[in-house]
Amino acid sequence: MSSSKKKSKKKATSAFPFKGFVVLFAGLVVLIVVILWSSLFKAYPVEGQKQMLAIDDGDTYSGFIDRLAKEDKVSFPVVLKLYQKFIIHDSMKAGVYEVHQGMSVREVMQLVSNAENAQMNRILVIEGTTFKQLIAQLKKDDLVTKEVLNLPQEQMLQALGIPFSHPEGLFAPDTYFFAKGETDKKILTDLYKRQMKALDKAWNNRASGLPYKDKYEALIMASIVEKETSLDSELNQVSGVFIRRLEQGMRLQTDPTVIYGMGDRYTGNITRTDLRTPTAYNTYTNNGLPPTPIALPSQKAIEAAMHPDNSNNVYFVATGNGGHKFTASLDEHNRAVQEYLTVIRSKN
Template identity: 40%
Template sequence: MRALKRKPVFVLLAAGVVCAAYLLWAWLHPLSPGTGTYEIKPGMSLRAFAHELSGRDVLSESHSFVLLAYLTGHNRHMRSGEYRFHDGITAWELLDQIVAGRVIEYPVVLVEGWTFRQFLQTIEEAPKLTHTLSGLSPDAIMARLGHPGEAAEGRFFPDTYYYSTGQTDLMIMANAYDKMRKTLEQQWATRAADLPFKDPYEALILASIVEKETGRADERGRIAGVFINRLRLGMRLQSDPTVIYGMGRYYDGNIRLKDLKHDTPYNTYTRSGLPPTPVAMPGKDSLYAVLHPAATDALYFVSRGDGSHVFSATLEEHNQAVIKYQLKGKPRSSVPSPPPRAGARPRARKKISSQE
């Protein structure tokens, strides 16, 4: 009789051991999710997701995965988003990934020297983003960001930003805005003494001009020094990038003498001081350059044609550099002679290269 009573106990124990062994196998054996993606939509239940995984043969069945989530207390902690699980992952590791929210992230790259229009176009073309700003004006976008009345140009830091499925374009823009604000604040706090800026925004404006004038890191400080010297002396900046920005959609890759003479709020040939807003998104190096300019007596610079520049302290030196590098040795009298300027790079289809 005692043997008969023990038999059900042994059966239950054996069944328990088999069940535990199966669960351990189900939780710890390597899975093969392949190269596909798996999306947990907002509001999706754990059971529904487990059922999807079993339907795609990632899990042999869904019940053990649901049990694992309940036993670990994570049955309500799934984070929505798009996931990619590597081959060899276990159910335990898979659960940890979706609880931690390690979703697929996509990059969106904002390049130094881009305008707000280029920035916005890149955001609009980013796949997987939820677009909420399409068709809005820059002013309306700034209002959405909580900064009504601020000009959008130059306010966003050029960098690589990452987002996941379902996140919005407004989130990317808010991150870029905050990073520019913090970077400018940090640079302003350590600025050199006696700079001709009333506030950080003026430094941002000049940094955008420096960003457009050169791509060479070793020249940013000197070019900033030239513009700082001109501001101190009350000389006009005479910078091509500001003229181009003021031309807007009319710019066709060529700056003509009439463009230099056509007055706009951004034409630093016709107007003294800084333009009203930045003309592009400056990077950290350009911000540093204008707030820590190189000590120089130069007032002019001209492109050598290889990306580098010749810097001059006098107009006579500058004119000689223009003849050598821009006019290829031709006498200046052979071309019209507009007012001397700080400097510029040669541009496509530019008939008169003596504008320096």
């Protein structure tokens, strides 16, 4: 065999690893393109030509991406999270955004990182929160124009045209949509009018013989009921217990009123000393209702305050497994307390 043929064969042999590398590299590029296209550049799922996307205060990209992945609306969620971390850097901004058909997932992620892109402001007022928490929420909201939030409480109520000396309980909890840049005065006025409308309707259709002097006392009761149970099915039962206590001259003895009266002193635990320390809101030391509501009650809680159940129960205690056990006598109540303690011990 001649030397020229040997060289030709050697060249052909050395070319194979290079060609293999090229094929491997090309395949890797194609794979990356497919992954990017299936994640970042995939069309965001839109029903119709456009739809509104609501982002709440505290929502995160991680949770948003996980939800889309769980609903099979995006692929390769880890790629989306890396893109947010290294490219967007910023957090999601609360608001309501208009998403058009054909927009990519990447474009939507960029859209919700800037509050200036929001079309509307979504304000979520959770039942059972306090007026103080509502004000703090509005103060943090960059899409709310501030006019009255920083006024002293009395001046704020005057500016809002509200004929009460205390704001607690006067604003309806719900999910609201306001124009971007709406004033705090307009927002609070709308929430107040809605709460008064619900209160008037419930008062006009209330059960007979209730121990309230006026509808404001019913609102106070509604706030207590709201704080005592998170189950809609128990609202009328809780209302019945406290109304019967009022009728029988018993003290309400409800912890949420004590906690409200403690104000900033409350750090998550309530002690026997707290229960014995007099405040205007301590229903362990005072007879009757507290002087004002203790939270923002929902319409369901207001209705429950006007329509208590028809049982004889004057006690209730948590079951330890969700919900409460309602009883009519102290002996039954003490047994229910022991049952609750047994459940708690079994879980520790």
